[in-house]
Amino acid sequence: MESTTYALPATPKQIAYARALALRNQTLLPWEVQQDRRSLSAWIDAQAKLKPGPQDSRPTSKQVAFAERLARIKRRAVPDECFRDKGLMSKWIDGNK
Numbered sequence: 001m002e003s004t005t006y007a008l009p010a011t012p013k014q015i016a017y018a019r020a021l022a023l024r025n026q027t028l029l030p031w032e033v034q035q036d037r038r039s040l041s042a043w044i045d046a047q048a049k050l051k052p053g054p055q056d057s058r059p060t061s062k063q064v065a066f067a068e069r070l071a072r073i074k075r076r077a078v079p080d081e082c083f084r085d086k087g088l089m090s091k092w093i094d095g096n097k
Contacts, residue, residue, distance in 0.1 A: 021048060
């Protein structure tokens with residue numbers, strides 16, 4: 001019998017967390033890393049240890065107010081991670097206009 005090993009694909013939660021880290025650290029998330037669960041896990045570990053930049057990454061009060069207004073109109077909730085990252089909040093707003 002031939003012994004072959006297969007790489008497990010990354011989970012959606014892993015990819016979402018990796019994207020949030022990439023945004024926070026202002027770095028690119030390589031495509032190759034996203035294809036394998038182990039390599040993505042290693043990338044996440046390395047990025048999680050980095051400290052975010054000096055800028056304030058939280059959304060502005062105007063962003064939050066606008067997002068909450070949109071959420072009420074669309075009858076959906078703003079994801080919790082959007083309240084911690086202005087880039088994610090901006091993407092959520094753009095996707096829900």
